[in-house]
Amino acid sequence: MSATPKALAAPAPLSAFTLARVFFRSLFLQATWNRRGMQNLGFAYAIEPALRALYPDRERLEDALRRHLGFFNCHPYMAAAILGGAINHEERVAAGVEPSESPQNYKQTLQGPLAAIGDGFFWTALRPFFGALGAVGALCLGVPAIVAVIAVYNLIHLTLRVALFRAGYNRGDALVPLLARMALPVVADRLRTGGALLAGVAAGTLILRAGTLIGPGVGPLAGLAGLLVALVALVGYVALARGARLFPSLYLAAAAGAGAALLLEHLPGSR
């Protein structure tokens, strides 16, 4: 395992097929997520076809695979950029113009910041926004709306994932300014607010349904049921904001709704 660059013949550029194989394998990044190395095994599995193309010498290939079994953890979408960048560095190592530590240094430098960006944008903003949009769509239009929402989400998700992989591979260290220009945190804030608004639309729809579609022959109870459901939304939000736990609160909400309905049903003149 040499840390000193040696003048070597530059390897042939990686074929599009090899890069496509690496990208496909990157979709399995978290298959064996573990607390010791986290996504280490997934990263080594993903980059293996590129390493095989870059290192015809078996000893160098083994060294390269070993360095990618080291600790790695990032957001699975953003990891595509690091994977592309790591291949960029491996090409230089194979050509002898960089020391063998450079791919690992690159990964260690970027994994934390990109994980934070990915978690903040994809997991806590974009995906919940589309989840809430799908929920409103399901309530109002049914299956076609869900299909449309998921298709749009995946168009965005897969386009970004492929673009990040290509940007990492083509730009290497120059990836960071590109990501900074995307202003993802600003977009994420807007998506979160939009998601909360959509959850409100879903709540309003359910309040209406409780009041109007609760069933035939219910009479004035329908209006009371709608009010009851609105009250559960209000109290539920306040309770969660004050630190109430999700699952016990869920049971309390159901018990409150069903219990109050049972009482209302037995009030004189309620039907």
Next chain:
Amino acid sequence: MGYLILGLVAGLAAIERKGFLQAMLSRPIVLAPVTGWALGDTAGGVLLAPVLELLWLGAVNLGAAVPAHEALGTTAVVGSATLASRALGTPVTPEIAAFAVLLAVPAALLGRVGERGAEAWNARIASRAEAELSVHHLRRAAHCNLLGLGISFGLSAVVAPLTAAMASLVIPAALRAAPGLGFPLRVGFFALGAFACAAGAKALRAKAAPLSFFGAAAATAVVGLFVLLTGRAM
């Protein structure tokens, strides 16, 4: 047969959730209708999908945190509702759906415990990969990565059908024994839904979330009521 199909759907969803792709196909909004469709009641899955999606909107893998296993919870809930309604000879109704949520939602917590166990097992797989590399089996070392998928699949493929089997015994028996529970459970379902909306809005942690959530809920209810009343008057 229904239990086998449910196990297969639950297992594949568990893989998509973390081990492969992560394209929202294992999120409740997609998985609930798919599970309903696989068990012969798509409408039942669509009824539950928005409630479960909003309830678990905040269930995300951030770093080493292990959230509730929303995919397992979804297949368990929809499987319970669908198989119980089949035993009652009806499609999934709000009262059956409410009962199924209350009975089967703990499967998501069980899934979280199972996932922690799977992570420990995966560490052993990673050690095995290192051992393969030390004896120069490069391809085998890299391909050890795929072994982790089997653990995710197996856990969900067992727990979801077991939960549904239990619920498909309890729900029909309870609804037959107490037919008066129909109306309260129907209201309970909408209350669950409203609570899930509140949980979803809260999970987004936006500064303007309370204003957006309550404003949109009130506006939707008022506009909807206006449309309904003017529609009736005409």
